[in-house]
Amino acid sequence: MFVNRFFATLVIRPAATGGDKLIQLLKRKVSGNAKRSAALGLEIDESLIELLDDKARDFEKLMVRCEPRRCAIYEHRGLMFSETMEVADMMMTGRPARVPVVRGHLGGALYRARTIFGAETIEIRGADTSVFGGIFGIREYPAQTTPRQLEALLSVDFGFVLTQSFTFLGRAAATEKFRLRMTQMENAGDRAVSQADALIDAGDDLMSNRFVLGDHHFTLAVYASSMKALRDQMAIARAALADTGMVAAREGAALEAAYWSQLVGNFAWRARPAPITSLNFAAFSPFHTFPAGLASGNHWGDAVALLKTNARSPYFFNFHKGDLGHTLIIGPSGGGKTVLLNFLMAQAEKTGARQIFIDKDRGAQIFVQASGGTYLALRNGVATGFSPLKALCDTPGDKSFLSIFIRQLVRADGLPVSVQEERRIEDGINAVMKLPSADRSLSALRSMLGMKDISGVGARLEKWTSEGSLGWVFDNPADRMTLGARFIGFDMTDFLDNADIRTPVMLYLFHRIDQLLSGERMIICIDEFWKALGDEAFRRFAQDGLKTYRKRNALLVFATQSPADALKSDISHSILEQVATKIMLPNPFGARRDYVEGFALSEAEFKLVRDDLAPESHKFLVKQGHDSVVVELDLSGLDDALAVLSGRAETNAVADEIIAEVGNDPVLWLPLFHQRRRPS
Structure with a gap:
């Protein structure tokens, strides 16, 4: 692959009096030592140097869209070299x-x-x-x-x-x-x-x-x-x-x-x-070229991935534009969105960032487990392994969250929570959190909220205790939400249509994720996020993350099937303002109002997405800032990699079976997975 590079040179041509001063300037090495220069018989015209420097600054301002930089002297292995x-x-x-x-x-x-x-x-x-x-x-x-x-x-x-x-x-x-x-x-x-x-x-x-x-x-x-x-x-x-x-x-x-x-x-x-x-x-000399990205010097260092443009030139992909890295991937079902998403996550491993997946239909399960991560598939009626009262600490921040969390549980029936009941909840949380971790439970909190009022907060919490119909959600013997792994995945497909469970689960999950944001690099990836946008807790999390995660060295990656899903959301303005990188996969049925009026694609860019790029071409549009480029990710022939990057029901079942036999070490189960998934 070839890259197009541009170099502009400014030349000052002074009047030739007593010899060509420009040649003299080029033949000497400017040291700033006037005595040494005089000893060598060389004349330094400082006014010409200042003039050249002024013109160079003017040029940099005029060409700011091209992000020019001056060639310089640099050090390599203790020696000095000249660009x-x-x-x-x-x-x-x-x-x-x-x-x-x-x-x-x-x-x-x-x-x-x-x-x-x-x-x-x-x-x-x-x-x-x-x-x-x-x-x-x-x-x-x-x-x-x-x-x-x-x-x-x-x-x-x-x-x-x-x-x-x-x-x-x-x-x-x-x-x-x-x-x-x-x-x-x-x-x-x-x-x-x-x-x-x-x-x-x-x-x-x-x-x-x-x-x-x-x-x-x-x-x-x-x-x-x-x-x-x-x-x-x-x-x-x-x-x-x-x-x-x-x-x-x-x-x-x-x-x-x-x-x-x-x-x-x-x-x-x-x-x-x-x-x-x-x-x-x-x-x-228009300085036109295909965007090439930055191979190095990005917010997180070297480029995340190397892709090929339509001109067969390299494109160094990065989530970040400056220090803003939120990314949105839009593509119809079956268009390769999951493969692309997980490929970029695999490439991002080189940055050292911790990765958390909020998955749908277990599309990333094999990839997360093959990367040595932990994956928790949440199912209706099956114990989640969540126990917030056991997992959280007796700190003001955690107790404040628990107060909001419990109010959400008892408000699920549509009944309000009075000020007096809020105080009772806070007192109960303070008392429970003083107990040893093993003794903390929703059942223990229920006993502290009173038994007399059949419509009170204690009675409303009853169904969430281990004896109630929803005890499998948050009143488990231990909390299995371990967040120590570099790759962590949660599949919430079953819960997305269950409003009673969805919101409190998201509240707890996002609180635990928020606790991890300590300045360490982190990517939170949410597949098919259009489905989660229907939940108020998720919308609050997404809006807060879009606005504040940049300062906490984290980024969000959203994937969805249609731009209309994002545009119809209450947080659409935050998505449009805070997403640095947009990736548009081919969509023959794309609507102009969504792509052009909604996401501000140009007519030429929209034509590429809807008409020119075929879904089977493995090509897509990357738009970052003022730049846009068509790039290609063709993994044809890499069947083993594709089987890991895009999980399906049948391959997930094979992986589950093998992991149950030999354990979750990918060195042991992954070779067996590839053997068994292939037709005999």
């Missing part, structure tokens, strides 16, 4: 390499390989191998220029170096060029009225400062490992240039000049300089 010289070296060889900082002439560090010029071909002969290259220049410019003119080059499957320079002409020199062109047309009897009118209009625009004129130079150097590969790649490059409307010529007699003209400041070596306007130059 600036590495760019120059790459322009000459087509290959990246480290270039050390040298004390002498910079050319000594650059010229590390022998360059041999043939009739149309360059050979760059290194110590161990040779690279062959050819260069195109512009023979005739296109009649019109547009910012998308050179985009065909972004997708070619080989390396190249495209170099342009633009040297501004003063107004007098620019006006003279227009006058000379008009004179040439008149002397030749050229009757191209429209061209003459265009020249007059252009001259007016020049005098009105709508643009400036400058000499432009363009070279496209293609490099390959063999002559045959070079011929093939040059043919592709020529076709890509032809699509722009320009007439490209392969450099022959001027090959060496074209090669050296790639280096910054080598204006005298430009083989085909031509005057164009600053508007033309802007169209030739």
Whole structure:
């Protein structure tokens, strides 16, 4: 895969008095030691350095959308290297390499390989191998220029170096060029009225400062490992240039000049300089490329995953944009959403983040258990293993939660809780929490809330005790919600349609999760979260998490089938504002109002999701900030990995059977799982 990288160089050209000061500046090493520089006979013009620095700052502000940074000197294994010289070296060889900082002439560090010029071909002969290259220049410019003119080059499957320079002409020199062109047309009897009118209009625009004129130079150097590969790649490059409307010529007699003209400041070596306007130059240099993400330096370090774009270039995926990492994955049922979700979670293991899954239909069970995690599938009527009074501590925070929790239990019948009853609940909790952990239970709390009032809070708590119909939910002999593992999964499918149980279970689960947020990296992944959005406790948790988890070094990953589910929610505004990364899988039945009006996709992005991307293409749209890119995750042929990343009823049953036989160590059960799940 190839990545498109852009380097912009600002050159200050002072008046040449007493020798070219620019050359002097490039030949010396700026040390800030005026006495040493004077001893070497070198002149330092501090005003030029300040001017260049000012212009660089202006450029950075104007190009802020591209997130530019200055090339610098860096340290590697105790030695100093120069990014600036590495760019120059790459322009000459087509290959990246480290270039050390040298004390002498910079050319000594650059010229590390022998360059041999043939009739149309360059050979760059290194110590161990040779690279062959050819260069195109512009023979005739296109009649019109547009910012998308050179985009065909972004997708070619080989390396190249495209170099342009633009040297501004003063107004007098620019006006003279227009006058000379008009004179040439008149002397030749050229009757191209429209061209003459265009020249007059252009001259007016020049005098009105709508643009400036400058000499432009363009070279496209293609490099390959063999002559045959070079011929093939040059043919592709020529076709890509032809699509722009320009007439490209392969450099022959001027090959060496074209090669050296790639280096910054080598204006005298430009083989085909031509005057164009600053508007033309802007169209030739729009800095368009496919988003590449960040390979390193992200909020959690290195990229989470490496994906391939439509142009076969790398895309370094990260949940975070800055320090905000909440992510939303939208895709219809059967579209690969679960595979993608669990793949990203598997890749995120390198970050060291703890992962908690709120699962549906046990889609992540095999993945969590294969990763060495714990998975608890909650079932209606089956003991959950939850016992909040035993698990929580006698602290103000836990007792405050228990007060809210118990009020939720006794309010389930629709009856209100009076102020007096609230006090009784708080007193009961204080008393129970003084008991040894083993003696704490809802039954013990029930005895402290009174037995006389048949509609009081004590009577309403009765069904939640071990003797009641719902005792299996929260009044168990011990609390089995162990949160010490790096991977933890809960399947709540059975509870999502049981309103009486769903809300208190979510209250308890999210309180326990909240206690884990101590600054340690954490990902909380909620599959099919549209179903949970119907619960008030979940909505409160999601809204609070979207707004505060960034400060607690945690992130939420939501997955859902339709954008409408999120948009209809009471917390839709928080989702739209706080989600940093949106992943849209192909959806042939997607509605424009959901994607464009709801999630602010552009018309082109919506067309990709609905029309252009086929569900079987393994491609999807990633939108992060202002950037969007189509990437591919094709795991075809990796049947064992797919069986782990996407659990189904039949494979979950196989895994359950084997784990019951040999235990939950994935080293023992996973090989047996793959053997038994395959058809014999």
